[in-house]
Amino acid sequence: MNRQGMLILAVLGVGAVIGAPFAIPAFITQLSFLWLMVLFALTWDIMGGQMGYNSFGNIFFFGIGAYVCAVIQRDAGLDWHVAFFIGMAAAAALGVIAAAILGSGMLGLRGQYFAIATLGLGIAGGEIASGWDYIGAGSGLVPPLYPGALGAREMFFYFLFLVLAIICFFTLRRLYSGRFGLAINAIRDDEDKAESMGLHTTRYKTIAWCVSAFFLAMAGAGAGNMIGFIDPRDVAFAGLTFGVWMVLMAILGGKGTLWGPVLGAAIFHITQELFWTYLLGWQRVALGLLIVVIVVFFPTGILGWVREHYPEKFGQAVDAEAQGAAMGEKAEP
């Protein structure tokens, strides 16, 4: 595709995402959730896809964000917008601090140990939150109501999540294209070798988790307000819904790619909105089944499949001979 075509496509895309809430106002909440899902998938993919550290507990930072923001809104006694943005900034800061502190201990764990430790972390967060009276314990927290008119509230959150998702996407694009991206990919491929080549692997791993936590905590701050009620187990530390979805969406789209999680999130969310309601409670059963099927039979995801079959579309001139040699090498260990 030439440059002009790309430009037209980009303009159309921007027009579509900005115009969407005005064109179909009935679906504005679902569209806001779509951007939230994109954020989930993108932030999971930093660790799970690009760095090879499968985390089942990233929802922990989302929960921290939701609670920090809501507590500041509750106790600060400021104007709604001021309190919200201060809360969001505080949420992001605390999320990053939490990731840095936890990361210094947990990121030393490799592979399956890290995965299960994070699984414990996510649930521990929910359990602690539902026992702690200061943040409402099991009955949850209700953030203050948005002051504007009825339609303005939805519009505000739509653009909030749109902007967050776009910032996240371009930040990651910038990060992946530079030294940072190469470093975390090296960690995924062989951490010992990466370390012996002089990479400060722990530093890169911690930064990656902090980036992930930064966006997740802000998303949590916004989502807590958008949903309007922060339940410790079902909204903030919702390991069974959001926590599972973020893994599934990234794998569905193709982990380890930039567009994969976006695509996976869009497909998953649209399918969910269209069909899920007809499944009447069986949707979570279907969710488990879907994970099994994707992981077992389709582990590279949609983009991975396309990349395998049409490598020339990805701008990498793959030397057929070299690829054949590499594959031959792999087949005979």
Add this chain to the structure above:
Amino acid sequence: MDNVLILFNQPVIFLQVVVDGILFGSILALVAYGMALVWGVMKVINIAQGEFVMLGGYVALKFADAGLSPLWAVPAATVILFCVGWILYWLVVHWVVDKDIFISLLATFGLSIFLQQIVNQIFSADVRTAESGLVSRSFLDDRLVVAEIKVLAFVLAAIVGGILWVFLVRSRLGQAIRATAQNSRAARLMGIDTNHVYAMTFGLNAAICGGAGALVAMTWVIHPYLGLSYLVRSFMIVVVAGLGNLPGVIVAGLGLGAAENFAGFVFGAEYQAAFIFSLLVVILVWRNWRLGRQRRYLK
């Protein structure tokens, strides 16, 4: 703080907490042993471990609903769960067993959600228990109460563990399982059908968990979301004890049962689950930190 003082001023309460904890720990040791078996033989960490416990519990519940004594559910759950595990191996785990450990981790993670939600749909999310019809006995002037069913669970857990150990050491299949654990490729070369061994191992693990689950349903409570806590506990036990260390698994299991009971007593029951999950993180980080000083890490 007051609760800690009570423990020291009232030795009987201290004893009660320890006894209850150790009786519960026997079940944990059993589940952890199953996990260590699958992990050692197949190099798969089965995230659906706790769901097998939960399924076994619902078998006992079905027995109680049908008017049968749930004590019969222990062998029944063992048999039914063996079949479930065997089928699930061929349907799902078989495809991921030789692949990267992440893939099998994610696949069993999906399996765990699937089983959990299907039970949630069929039996609803209520917390339930199967009445065993056994009574409690009191000692020391009625101050120490021990439920007979808990003692029975302890004894049965010990028996199941013993049978399993004898099976692994003596029987032909047990030898094949151990050979596969040592080196699956060499075992294949020696004519062992490793796929069959994997299927039997996975089934055996499910059977152990099923039996444990039936005991859990009779002794404590059961609900569809129970699985994860058993997964985390058994993982913790295996990590502390190390793979292939049966005495270690038993000691760690009993110890965890007691520690958890103490935490529940000191911090209050609402923090007991938080304690387990936080303890997992702490134990993993601590072990890894210890190894990290020698430039090594948990493998």
